[in-house]
Each structure stands twice: as C-alpha cells, then as structure tokens.
Amino acid sequence: MSRSQHFDLVVVGGGLGGVSAVLAAARLGLRSVLVSECDWVGGQVSSQCIPPDEHPWIESVGCTRTYRDFRDRVRSFYRRNYPLKAEARTAGRLNPGSGNIGPLSHEPQVARLVLEEMLAPWISRGLVTVLRDQRAAEVTTEHDEVRSVLVRGPEGEEAELTGAFFLDATDLGDLVDLAGAEHVFGAESSSETGEPHALPGPADPYDQQAITWAMLLSWNPGTDNTIDRPADYATWRAYQPPEWPGPLLSWEVSDHVTHRPRLRPLFTEQESAGGVRYDLWHARRVLDAAHLEPQWGDITAAAWPMMDYSRLPLIGVDAPARELALLEARQLSLSFLYWMQTEAPRHDGGRGYPELRSRGDLTGTPDGLAKMPYIRESRRIRSEFTLVEQHIGVAARAGLEGAERFRDSVGISAYRIDVHPSTSGRPTIDIDTWPFQIPLGSLVPVRLRNLLPAAKNIGATHLTSGACRVHPGEWTVGEAAGALAGFCVRRKALPSQVRSDPGKLGEFQSVLAEVIGVELEWPRYEALTPRHRFGYVLESTPALSERTP
Template structure:
C-alpha cells in the first residue's frame, strides 16, 4: 500500500497536515518542533486562513491574551505581526480586538515562524492542493491523494504515519470514513440551552461571511463611481436587513454611527474592525467589513461550499452598495461614496476575501463531545470544569450566529477552558486527528473554539500528539488513554510553552511553568487557587494544598493511591506552593524514566 497510484507522485513523511489555516500552521509547527517530518498540504497559496484568505485579521481573543492563556508560539505570531509595524500595539486601532492589522503582516509572521523548519528539511509545504481521496488498510489511514490547482500538474499521493485534518470544513473526515456531525445536535441530545429544540438539525449550519476591505478616501469621493446595485440588492437590503443597528449579546439593540460615537455610547462602526489607522501609519484608513449585514445564512457553506461563496460574495457587494448609497450619514445625509474596495490590502484581485470565513465545520463525532455545560462558569471557581487530558487553552463566549433556517443568534458566557486531547482523536481511522474547528464538540461548544487563538490551540495540540504518536509508535488514542504516556506528552507541551491550565501569574519562561502546568491540569488547584486565575506560587502551601498537589502528582503516574513524595511536613510548615509543585513534578518525571528536560522520546 506504500506504492502510489500510477498517475500520481509519492511523498512520504511522518505527519501529514491537511489545511492552510491557523490550525494547520500551528499543527505543522508543533510536529517540526518535536523533530518529526511533516508535510503541510495547503489548499491556498497564502497560509493563515482567518488572518489572511478569510479576511479576519482583527483577532477574536480573550481579555487575558496580553498576559496569559495562549501558547508561546501563538504569542510569537502576535509579536511578529506587531514587529511589522515597529512594535505598534494595535496598527489598525480597531476596537473589536487588541490586535488589528493588514493580512500581509500575518503572512510575513507565519513565513517567519515556518522558515527555520523548512530550512532544516523537517517541513515541506505543498500549496494549491486539495484532498480528493484516501487509501486505508483496515482502521488505518495510509495515504491522501492531493489534486493540484493546475490541470497539467500531477496528483500527489501523500503517505504518513499520522494525519491531521486542519481543513476549514473538516473535509478529510468524510473522505477518511471518520464519524462526523454538522449543524445542531438538538437540545434533546445533551440538554444544551443554546441548541435548537428537539432532535438533530444537520442542515442548521451557522452563517458564513465573505469579508471585504475598504479604504476611506473622502477627497476622491467625486471621482469614485458607485455603479448600479448588484443582483438581489433590494431583497438582501430588506431581509438582512442592512443597518448599523444590531442585536447585542445583552438582548438589547446596539446602535452605531459611521464615524462618531453612537446614540447609545457605542464606538464608531468604522473603527470596529479597522485594519489600518491612517493617522498613525500614514495614508488612508482601511477597514474590514464583517458585520451582521453581510452574514450569509441562505445556504450551508459546508454542504454547498461553491454556491455559498458565490452568493455570500454577492451579499457583501450589496452591503457595500448600501454603505455607499443609503447608509445614514452622521451629518444627516445618506451614503458614503468615499468608501472604495482595497484589493492591495485584501491581497485579492477585487478586495473581497479569497474564501468565506466559516464559523462552523464538520466536527469529529466522539462518545463524549465537549458540551455547553463543560464550558460554562462553575460557581466558586475561576475556570470551567477541569480536563485532565488538556493539550492547550482557549477562552471565548459561545457565540452562535444565525443558522440556516433559524435566523436568531445565540450567546452564553464561558469560563476559561481547555482543549481536551480526547476531543481530537478519531475512533476510526485510528491515526486521524482533528486539528482545527473540527474537534469533537457540539455545535454550541465548538462556537467558542472557532476563533483565532482557539483554532491555533487545537492545531498545536493535535500536532504535538501526532509527533508523539510517531515517536512512540503508538496510535494517538493509546497516548491519550494511557496516563503515563499522556503525562509525558503533556510534559513536552509544557516544556514548549503550551499552557495546560489557567495560571496567569506563572507564564511561559518562568522556571516553574512546566511543573505548575502539569500539576494544575491534573487537579492540584484547590481553595483560593481554584477561585482565582492567579495561583500565587510564592505563597505557602497549607495542608489542603499539599494533599491536592500530592494527589495530582500520583494521578500523573496513573496511580492516585501511591504517594510520589512522603508528606511529613506539619500543617503550619511554610513550604511555598510553587516549590512543592516543582519538586513533585521532578519526581513524576524521574519515575517515568525521563527528566523534565527530556520528556519526549525524540529528545531523550
């Protein structure tokens, strides 16, 4: 089975990552960082997905992002973006995010992150290829056949030990015969309040958006022809409807003005997703238009991708026409003809996104998917329910845009949560991992993972698991299901700056970071440390703290009944919590036959 089809060229690697978005980038980085060979098979020539081809380079993130809750590699991506602007914190000055920028900055950042691994020979990137078919041996996926853009280009049959599906719509899942779902599971399935009533509605996929970038050129307005309204303009104008007033997350209408503060005190619509602040950077302002007005929910972007893109792009053209002709002006008039498409910023011939921004993907069907209840706040605790098999962190509210046939949006808050590694593992094929928005979660829960840092965290966890699977010659499910193997994997993740639990005052770079992450993910946080995101490692560990730490350490070894270290200190001994965590983590690593610095078999 390792021989390619007669009409295809063969390519062999340890791990194949299929996709071109942020999850794919993070997965490829994690595999290469672990010393394994990886081929990144990307549909698009530009990598970055949400930040580039989907035109959402205004990062949807959580409020702690500047100080914690993301991995070292995601922070490096953000730092490289800012470096393109001389260290400017928010080049666009958009108020939806702490970091808004032009897509080219994301391209440069991603290229810089990947370049050392390409130079080392560990990473190969194929661009402009799409998965068309697979080959399997029983429950094992052996190869994926990739079709190139050019009609004359030969197909590539990509052979690997482990495959990561990081496509935008989970395209590899049905090709590989993996169990998957899409749309709403229905409230009957898991009792989620945000799920649609009744049973499953696979057709009820969330809306997609074809964003576009416009520049503000007031002096050139008389020379900018508006043109005729696009096809379907009146229908969409009235049915969307086109307006600067939207339903807010608090069930109240939020009213905006174009360039001035709105009547309810909301900041201007123009600066919502502004990507370029001309007053700071020079030249004209440029903004991304991704708004309720151009959310497309007439047809499923998963079931009918080409038709949905074409129609969503027409909708966006109609919304732009409305902005230029009928949108209420702050001075009492109508229309802003001074807004013009900016292809040179969008990186496309016409200024519209190269592909739609998908809020939903096919999702891996697992026995215990992540549910709404798993992400909700827990009374008296600062975090969502702990996941001992954590492979990373994310935090975003559960934000469901209109679903096909169900126009109402839905919203619920979350507590800081984790990426459970078990949600990435397919039951079949046994060497296929979800590495983007396609993790094993319900529609409701997946809506909280879909944003930039969430997709990165899922991809990075999948890549690390894939690399570990190759290094140990074990299926991914065996790695996750064996507590000792899981501890070694988590130790490697933490050593690479991937947080496993929310501990904001022990960041990557702190010498206690890896130990704290291992113990905290294993359930060591109790009392005040469970009620706050700061764990104060310098404070003493009382009797309850020591018991929790010892129990967590034993759990990391797969035997919660066997103490790792005799706990003979009297209750009033002023042992610092962080010091005890480090001591216990070192004992765990030695008991597993590794030190904290050589947790991965590839580095031993």
C-alpha cells in the same frame, strides 16, 4: 499520473491550526507537508481578512508560546517597516489598527508575511513542505487507518501523499468527510447532549452558522470609489432574514444578546466611558492613521453583522449547492458595499459614502473581497470525549466555580459561546463561559487511529465549538494535534493509548509544556464578577500580568 510523496505527517488545511501543527511537528523532528487550498497560509487571520479575536487576558496568559511569538512578530513587523510615530513605536502593546475586537488588530497581509517568516527556517531544513492552491480530492483508508490523500491543484495536477498521521485543518472538515470518519454537523438536540441551550426538538444538521465574505476598506476623503452595481443588488436590497428587525442592508441589526433592534452605524462621534467608539469602522480597523506619519489613512476589515450570509448551508450539500451559497455570500458583501457607497444614511448628513475604497491591492483579489470566506462551523469528529456546554458554560454550571478540569488537558482557551445566525433562521446565541481546558479526548476519533482534528473540527458540539473557533483556540488545537502526532510517531503509540495510559499521558503533557510551550491550565482565580464582554473578570494568584510557566 499522480506523483507520490511520503511524509511523517500530512496536514490538510493551511489555516492557523494547520500552520501551528507543522511548526509543532517540526520541533519534534518530523517531516510534514502542509496542504493549503489558498496561496496564502493563515486562514482566518490572512486569506479570510479577520484580525485576531481574543480573550481579555491574551497579553499575559491563555495562549501557547508560538502564538505569543506570532503576536510579538506582528508588532515587530510594524515597528521595523512602517513610519510609526514615536508614541506608537515605543508602545509595549502596540495595536496597529486600534480595533475594538482585541488588543492586536492588524492587516491580513502582514499576518501572512509573519507566518511565512515563522515557517521559513523549517522549510529550509526540509522539515516542512508547503503545497499551495491544493485541495484534498480522495482519501484511501484500510483497517481503520488513513493510508494516503490525493490532492489536486487548479490545473488538475495531482499528488498522492502518504504518511504516518493525517491532520484535518480545513475549515469545513473536508478530510474527516473524505476519510469516512464518524462526525456530526449542524445543531444537536438537547436530548442528546443535555445542553440547556441546545435545540429543544430533534437535531438539525442544516442548522449551520452564517459565513461572512469579508473585505478590506480604506477611507479616502474627496474621492468617488463607487463599484459597479452588483448583479444581485436588487435581491439583497430587499432581503430580510427571519431573525432580523428589517432589511439586511441597513444600519439596524439584531443585537447578538438581546435580539432587539440596535443601530450600528459606520461612524459615530459618541464614545463610551473608556473612550471607545462602538461603530462598525472601529470594530475591526486594522491600520490606524493616527499611529503613522502624514499621508496615511485608516484601513478596516469589514466583517459586520449585515454581511453574515445564512440563506444556504455549506455542509451536507452537493457541490453545486455549495458553490451557489459561496456565490451568494460574495454578492451579499459586494451589495452591502454598494449600498454604503450610494444609499446609506451618512453620520454627517446626506446619503452614501463614495469615499469608501475596496482594497483589492491588499487582499490580492480584483474586487477587494478576501481570498476565502470566513467559515465559523465545521464537521466535528465523533471523539472519545465530547466538550459540551455543561463543561464550560457559566449558567450551565450554576453553583460551580470555574470550568470542568480535565486530567488530559492539552491546552487552554477562553471565549464565550458565540454562535452566529443560522441557516435554519435561528438568531445568535451568546452564552458566558469560564476559561476552560481542551481535553485530549476531544482530539481522538472513535475509530480511525491516525487521523486527528487540527482546527474547529474537534469533538465539540454546535454550541461549544462556538467557543473554540477563534484564533488562539484554533492555534492551540492545531499545535496539540501536531505535537500528538509527533509524540505518537516517536513513541510508536496511538493517540488513544496516550490518553488511556497515565505514564504516556504525563510524558506527552510534559512535551507540550516544556518543548512546545503549551499552557495546560489557567492560573487559580479568586473572584468572578459580571463583565460586559465575557460575563466575568478573572483575578489570578499570582497576578495575570505575570506569565505562567
């Protein structure tokens, strides 16, 4: 028999969006429950082993107050607990791993501990409850409202959760599906969205982005850490995806912009003009031995193009098919590790890097793989307003300066439209975008009144969701959803009423800005010029080194 528990807010999904949602709701005095399918909270930054992927201005503008607090706490954690050299300890913008992916590349277990620290006082006050290793199994709805969610643990234990609002912060939009909310998945047709880079033919729901089962690796010279040959190694050793220039297990990849063959070795001695090494090892290195006293070595997060699994989709298929896809993704990652340890051409001559050691002691898993796969695409709600390429894409807004401005902004974000290879054999899509706002309309479902998206399941398209899915974007969406639920409970209003009523909207935006600490618009910018990573450089008035209010 299941036990029943009542909360103001039920948040299903323990990733960054789920964590930020309950933190926002707690600040508004709501009692929330966070249902995490893993024992680690944090999703992509922790259980999925993906260090923060952020826009170029993250140090000064473009995130919420609590996301900045999270970043500050990560740096403080290293300063307090690691034997940092003096130069690293006093660095104002310490990057623990010196990873190329962003200015704050750090270990996933540190992210988990920091997030637990942020949740701890609210748990102590009784405003946040965390249920771990639990998944939503059933949803009860009545009169266009969610009434309850039945969650189930690994041993079959169950709990029925009731509440005023229900938030979906899962990686695949599981609650949206279980609740019967109108949604879409896969790739839309350009005839439907008008997007220049959408599919020219009919929509394809099974055109879904690759997933990656990441791992942590350390470099241990003079040791042999070769793993057992994976069961499916022969299959993956011979596999060549439709969009790939050759065998997937090699150092040659398909360039994400040009789609031409490009070498991405594990190590390279070549440096760019800025002294950056664009090899695999330094891309997502999460611990840089140069920052530490002797007896420490590098640790990197392996989530590389050769590990992108795109053979089978996860959404819209039955449970056995989904389990097969996840199993194959694990086998691909282990096969790539075995290939690197045994067959890969070395940068210094010879073959194989047996010095590579998988760090299951840091991931909490027996094989060194992350606890959860990195999933880039979710079910997306049918919402009152849909964010499309024409709102944020540089090329799609030819002749216009900046992204579309939204009167109902609930946050800001910035990331290129980055869509990985798909299960339909389509190559990467990489499109320059302007820094943009997240409209409240993209969080309001067309029918269900008390269900809100809190991750990458907002009202966006296959393309624009690729610009909203990374760490600060997911955090902002979750925080906006948690605050919206809290506001609606306190004002006895519905999300659609908040959006349609100028007075309520203005009051809610004031709560976001003043109480929660959400930036609602980007600073004014004067000039945008080509830039390799995003396609632009933003110069603001005042300078970006000054934080906006």
